[in-house]
Amino acid sequence: MNIHIKQGYVVDPANDIASVTDVFIADGHIASIGSLPDGFRADKTIDATNKIVSPGFIDVNTSLREPGLEHKATIASESKAAVSAGFTTLCCSPNTIPVLDSTAVAQLIIDKAANANFAKILPLGALTVGLKGEALSEMYALKGTGCIAVSQAPSTNISPRTLRLAMQYASSFDLLVILKPEDAGIKGDGLVHEGVMSSRLGLTGIPVSAETVAIAQAIALAEETECRVHLTGISTSKGVAMLARAQYEGVSVSADTYAYQLQLTELDVGTFDANYHVSPPLRTAESRDALRAGVASGVLQVSSGHNPHDLDSKLAPFTSTESGVSSLETTLSSMINLVNSELLDWHQMVVALAAGPAKTLGLEEGHLSVGAVADVTIFDPDATWIVNNEQWHSSGLNTPFWGETMTGQVTHTFVNGRLVFER
Numbered sequence: 001m002n003i004h005i006k007q008g009y010v011v012d013p014a015n016d017i018a019s020v021t022d023v024f025i026a027d028g029h030i031a032s033i034g035s036l037p038d039g040f041r042a043d044k045t046i047d048a049t050n051k052i053v054s055p056g057f058i059d060v061n062t063s064l065r066e067p068g069l070e071h072k073a074t075i076a077s078e079s080k081a082a083v084s085a086g087f088t089t090l091c092c093s094p095n096t097i098p099v100l101d102s103t104a105v106a107q108l109i110i111d112k113a114a115n116a117n118f119a120k121i122l123p124l125g126a127l128t129v130g131l132k133g134e135a136l137s138e139m140y141a142l143k144g145t146g147c148i149a150v151s152q153a154p155s156t157n158i159s160p161r162t163l164r165l166a167m168q169y170a171s172s173f174d175l176l177v178i179l180k181p182e183d184a185g186i187k188g189d190g191l192v193h194e195g196v197m198s199s200r201l202g203l204t205g206i207p208v209s210a211e212t213v214a215i216a217q218a219i220a221l222a223e224e225t226e227c228r229v230h231l232t233g234i235s236t237s238k239g240v241a242m243l244a245r246a247q248y249e250g251v252s253v254s255a256d257t258y259a260y261q262l263q264l265t266e267l268d269v270g271t272f273d274a275n276y277h278v279s280p281p282l283r284t285a286e287s288r289d290a291l292r293a294g295v296a297s298g299v300l301q302v303s304s305g306h307n308p309h310d311l312d313s314k315l316a317p318f319t320s321t322e323s324g325v326s327s328l329e330t331t332l333s334s335m336i337n338l339v340n341s342e343l344l345d346w347h348q349m350v351v352a353l354a355a356g357p358a359k360t361l362g363l364e365e366g367h368l369s370v371g372a373v374a375d376v377t378i379f380d381p382d383a384t385w386i387v388n389n390e391q392w393h394s395s396g397l398n399t400p401f402w403g404e405t406m407t408g409q410v411t412h413t414f415v416n417g418r419l420v421f422e423r
Contacts, residue, residue: 056088068097308396
């Protein structure tokens with residue numbers, strides 16, 4: 001279809017566009033920004049007045065649960081939730097059952113995504129066999145099958161020596177390595193941030209050093225092996241400072257924080273609500289503010305940290321529940337909240353959600369250049385909605401925002417120029 005998106009506020013950091021203008025899509029690609037292309041006739045015209053038009057969002061860390069955990073979610077359910085939230089590309093975490101450490105599992109995920117036909121799904125191959133932190137996976141074969149990167153996340157059980165060997169191996173194939181920066185030995189059986197609330201609630205705490213030690217190790221090994229590394233789920237102010245320094249010194253290390261970490265703090269855990277049981281844990285207000293500043297400065301990107309669970313996984317006492325939030329559908333509202341609070345502008349938001357992740361992953365997406373694939377998100381920054389069954393698409397209902405009124409809602413999502421979601 002030929003699409004005319006009319007009079008939206010177009011935000012495209014890659015081309016330094018931030019103005020009210022028109023976008024024209026033809027043959028699945030951006031045909032023009034601003035001026036009507038020769039011979040163009042629209043099959044569909046969308047009035048985007050008072051709406052934001054941006055490149056489709058890209059999520060570096062998404063647990064899709066399939067194969068193996070379909071009682072929690074499926075590729076079809078979560079990719080549908082993704083496009084309803086403006087995400088056009090998802091990186092599928094390797095913690096499937098069986099683990100995404102073989103070409104067969106990678107191909108299965110690619111085929112399932114094609115059948116679902118919503119968002120693009122890019123598999124993340126496991127860094128080690130079974131995510132056990134021992135034998136290295138067949139990274140070259142995984143890359144050939146379509147894995148965009150290799151990842152040990154969410155597992156952290158890998159020795160420094162094995163990690164160094166894995167990064168050397170990945171570097172030889174120019175493969176990005178995605179890690180969760182958390183020292184398993186320091187974390188121990190911790191559940192929440194080590195601080196005021198861990199003491200008050202009598203829960204084992206996770207110290208800041210569990211993250212900073214792992215970040216220091218990743219930076220040192222990235223520098224030594226010349227491997228491209230991305231750290232997902234940064235949660236501490238010290239971690240942000242360490243990454244800023246490493247990036248300033250030219251180390252090839254990027255990072256993201258989860259959108260809900262930009263809103264919540266350790267104090268929210270006070271009710272023992274298991275929906276606040278997350279990994280890494282919610283930290284202090286100081287760390288939350290540092291994360292926000294890190295996003296604004298470009299040190300951090302933003303991912304959803306999406307971990308959908310079935311209801312039983314969150315019904316046990318806090319200490320026995322599984323960690324994680326179903327968060328694809330609240331990510332945009334969390335970011336708009338920061339824009340409305342003047343902590344970010346639209347340019348910085350789109351860099352964090354689209355342009356930055358695209359650059360990290362080496363994708364052609366993430367911008368609206370003429371000739372680029374038309375992955376486009378249109379959202380109303382002023383629309384309000386309630387997080388409830390009527391508005392929710394993910395199979396995971398495990399969100400701390402259930403029942404709350406959120407600001408900002410996607411109205412249209414295009415993947416390869418195809419309208420995959422319309423509200």
